Amino acid sequence: MEEIVRFLLEHPPFSQLPLLQIQRIASAVQIEYFGQGVQILTQGGKPASFLYLIRRGSVDLLRERNGVVEVTDTLSVGECFGYVSLIQGKPPISTVRAREATLCYLIPAALFHQLRRDYPSFAQFFARSITDRLEQALQQRHATAAPELFQTRLRDLITEPLVTVSPDTPVREAARRMREAQASALIVDLPPYGLLDAGSGIVTDRDLRNRVVAEGLDYNTPIAQVMSAPAITVPADCLVFEGLLKMIEHGVHHLPLSDGGQIIGVVSYRDFLRLQSHNPLLMPQRLVRAHSDADLRAYTEQVTATVGGLLDAGARVSDIGRAVAAAHDALLVHIIRDAEAALGPPPCPYAWLVLGSEGRYEQTLRTDQDNALIYADNAPEGAEAYFEALAERVVEQLVRCGFPRCPGNVMATNPQWRQPRSVWQNYFRQWISVPNEEALLQTAIFFDLRPVYGTLDTEASLRPIILRARDNRVFLGRLARAALRQTAPINFFRQLVLERRGDQRGVIDLKYRGTAMIVDLARLFALEAGVPDTNTIARLRKSANHSSLSETSAEELIAAFELIGLLRLRWQYQQLRQGLEPSNQVEVDKLTPLERRELKEALRAVAVAQRAVAVTFQTSLIA
Amino acid sequence: MFLFRRRPSNLPEPVSRYLDAPRPDPALPWRDAPYSVIDVETTGLNPRRDALLAVGMVDIDEGRIRMDRRWYTLVRPPDDAPVNPEAIRVHGLLPQDVEHAPPLDEVIPAVLQRLTGRVLVVHVADVDIGFLRQAMRRLYGVEPRGPAIDTARLAWHFQRHQRLIEGSGSEQEPALQLRALAESAGLPVFPEHNAFNDALTTAQLFLAQVSMFEAHGMPRLRDLLRAGGCLR
Numbered sequence: 001m002e003e004i005v006r007f008l009l010e011h012p013p014f015s016q017l018p019l020l021q022i023q024r025i026a027s028a029v030q031i032e033y034f035g036q037g038v039q040i041l042t043q044g045g046k047p048a049s050f051l052y053l054i055r056r057g058s059v060d061l062l063r064e065r066n067g068v069v070e071v072t073d074t075l076s077v078g079e080c081f082g083y084v085s086l087i088q089g090k091p092p093i094s095t096v097r098a099r100e101a102t103l104c105y106l107i108p109a110a111l112f113h114q115l116r117r118d119y120p121s122f123a124q125f126f127a128r129s130i131t132d133r134l135e136q137a138l139q140q141r142h143a144t145a146a147p148e149l150f151q152t153r154l155r156d157l158i159t160e161p162l163v164t165v166s167p168d169t170p171v172r173e174a175a176r177r178m179r180e181a182q183a184s185a186l187i188v189d190l191p192p193y194g195l196l197d198a199g200s201g202i203v204t205d206r207d208l209r210n211r212v213v214a215e216g217l218d219y220n221t222p223i224a225q226v227m228s229a230p231a232i233t234v235p236a237d238c239l240v241f242e243g244l245l246k247m248i249e250h251g252v253h254h255l256p257l258s259d260g261g262q263i264i265g266v267v268s269y270r271d272f273l274r275l276q277s278h279n280p281l282l283m284p285q286r287l288v289r290a291h292s293d294a295d296l297r298a299y300t301e302q303v304t305a306t307v308g309g310l311l312d313a314g315a316r317v318s319d320i321g322r323a324v325a326a327a328h329d330a331l332l333v334h335i336i337r338d339a340e341a342a343l344g345p346p347p348c349p350y351a352w353l354v355l356g357s358e359g360r361y362e363q364t365l366r367t368d369q370d371n372a373l374i375y376a377d378n379a380p381e382g383a384e385a386y387f388e389a390l391a392e393r394v395v396e397q398l399v400r401c402g403f404p405r406c407p408g409n410v411m412a413t414n415p416q417w418r419q420p421r422s423v424w425q426n427y428f429r430q431w432i433s434v435p436n437e438e439a440l441l442q443t444a445i446f447f448d449l450r451p452v453y454g455t456l457d458t459e460a461s462l463r464p465i466i467l468r469a470r471d472n473r474v475f476l477g478r479l480a481r482a483a484l485r486q487t488a489p490i491n492f493f494r495q496l497v498l499e500r501r502g503d504q505r506g507v508i509d510l511k512y513r514g515t516a517m518i519v520d521l522a523r524l525f526a527l528e529a530g531v532p533d534t535n536t537i538a539r540l541r542k543s544a545n546h547s548s549l550s551e552t553s554a555e556e557l558i559a560a561f562e563l564i565g566l567l568r569l570r571w572q573y574q575q576l577r578q579g580l581e582p583s584n585q586v587e588v589d590k591l592t593p594l595e596r597r598e599l600k601e602a603l604r605a606v607a608v609a610q611r612a613v614a615v616t617f618q619t620s621l622i623a
Numbered sequence: 624m625f626l627f628r629r630r631p632s633n634l635p636e637p638v639s640r641y642l643d644a645p646r647p648d649p650a651l652p653w654r655d656a657p658y659s660v661i662d663v664e665t666t667g668l669n670p671r672r673d674a675l676l677a678v679g680m681v682d683i684d685e686g687r688i689r690m691d692r693r694w695y696t697l698v699r700p701p702d703d704a705p706v707n708p709e710a711i712r713v714h715g716l717l718p719q720d721v722e723h724a725p726p727l728d729e730v731i732p733a734v735l736q737r738l739t740g741r742v743l744v745v746h747v748a749d750v751d752i753g754f755l756r757q758a759m760r761r762l763y764g765v766e767p768r769g770p771a772i773d774t775a776r777l778a779w780h781f782q783r784h785q786r787l788i789e790g791s792g793s794e795q796e797p798a799l800q801l802r803a804l805a806e807s808a809g810l811p812v813f814p815e816h817n818a819f820n821d822a823l824t825t826a827q828l829f830l831a832q833v834s835m836f837e838a839h840g841m842p843r844l845r846d847l848l849r850a851g852g853c854l855r
Contacts, residue, residue, distance in 0.1 A: 001690075001693075001819070001820075001823075002813075002814070003811060003813045003814075003820075004690070007811075026690065027690055027691060027693075028690060028691050029690045030687040030688060030689055030690065030691075031687065031688035031690065031823075031826070031827060031830070032686060032687045032688070032830070033827065033830035033831050033833075033834055034834070035834030035835070035837050035838060038834070038837070055811060056809055056810065056811060057809070101808070101809060101831065101834065103809075103810060103811070103827065106687060491807050
């Protein structure tokens, strides 16, 4: 009783009523519990006979119009529904469905009407919201939707006419055609004409300058000699954002658009600028002009700022990760080239490796460095000293750009992680054949390696050894057990299990008990399926049906990964904006009901996958 | 077999009405059955030795807890079973609180009147039903009758079910305390050890548990009794 009174006292319009009335309501309410997904009221159905006040949980208001069902609003603790139907005595204008397990206090119709009669402020509270509350909510949702970058299709950006020439066209003729059409790029088409194939190339303004004029080529040179082929193309119906990513990844300024196997037009970097002149995604450009430390530092700051912009624009975390990886890779390459310029050419082939989240294309905010260096066997005398000096320079420069040193010393400056190829191969063989705690820890970092710079073919040198671990049942079993060390923090009632102690009270760690659990599962499935990718989503997608992971489960895990990643990144970005150190410890009460529900669903998907792994790998049987 | 037991004559009317009322049909959809949730405060945990101090009840009709059909009464303990100082710390009732309360032979008929034709719901039947049984035996020589549901037993049913699905290694320790269960179901928890608050918490836990069944289709009373029934 006192509990209900206290709750009513805290929530308008009840809080404005005299205490006596509140006690009267408390002793007249009925309490009902709705499981997730239960339909409480039905649009056009039986009129409501209670005013519903949400005590715990949240509900969706759904409205069907022209056959389309839309969520018009989400109500949570302390909010009421059913009053429109109650006041009008008509069927509900919305369907109300429990978003999650929801407990409601139901105020009987007679009492509700009496309170409206006796207390004008109470009546007004409900009257005001009837009119167009639903309409407003709907409009708000549309208004907050993503801007151009995420709504426009690439085909809508085409402004230049498509100019196509045959490969034997002299460059002077080709340039003339471009001038006539005022095009900044042209497509060089090989037979069969009009079809996009490996022979289709592209020539841009820049190519004419760099490859023809600057090189002093004869203007009668066939255009095929200066074209880039095969051209990097994207489907015309991709979102502008995806096109932008593609440009960044490949360092190009023009993208031919394909549709049904045909090139239908070319969009340029300038078209993107026109659309989003302030969008900082076009950053790798700035690097070319960056020379001082300050320039580089400004560049990394800009990347961080971009993450916020992308988040606000509604990008998926995986897309942000790819964009950030492209930007950070560009920076890294720039820094390594500077170091090479200072130290002279490398004495033998080598590769600079990034590990962990960077290796998986999943770094969003700047984190600690995780890198390593691999160089050819039988390196000449002095190679070791050269790479030591190179590593020192690069790591130092990265620190200056805002990437702190790895506390675990997993960096190329550590001699252990700067070794010839055969030593690296032995490392991997050792970890797999003796999978102790230490080894499992290392695999979590080094299995996710990705070469960013250098000519040594790392993938061919190391990946086959990694993938051979799939035949080692003991190793797989250990890896499975390690992947289950953290369990999804969700209980049988689908409630979040929160930390209960000390200053960790009420928080959930969205890394260790969120994204990291999915990363570990994906690494396991990829290994089981023999998938060489490092990216978590790619691993899940490609190992579905080729490992113990089903397609449905893969999709659920991917969605869960995006969602938890998004919550985590939003949280961290908010902290950054407030000048705080970003953390993974999310205070659950600060999440919206929608976020909380989505988090629960995501964690439930993880829990289901973990249970399946426990069964498949019999993790409880491995001592 | 109930019919063959000799029933004492001269029972108060509420008691005989309680014993004669038809039982709710187990085939009913759970919502169509009426429930009464009960919780008691006592001087101790032994129904033979300790005395009832308070009874809290609340009804559930059509799947809704009826605050307008709640009931709470203190009970005057018999002179030979004074309030145990140990238990005061738990329920906070002092001898003077119950001094002028109605005695057991007034309270029990009232309880039985409220229970007539309804499904009894308790948390941990041994205690609540144990005290009711002891009082009914002593006063009238009769037994409480079902159907009755124990929410602790329902919780145990779900936990066992979950362990079967998950295999070992479940993180959750089986905890059957009312407060722990209510919290893990995300329910508001009322101050404990007041017979009415505990009855209300039990009622809410019961609804949450039923919704677990509802995920697999509308349960019938029979399904709830199979999982959590505690009295014939």
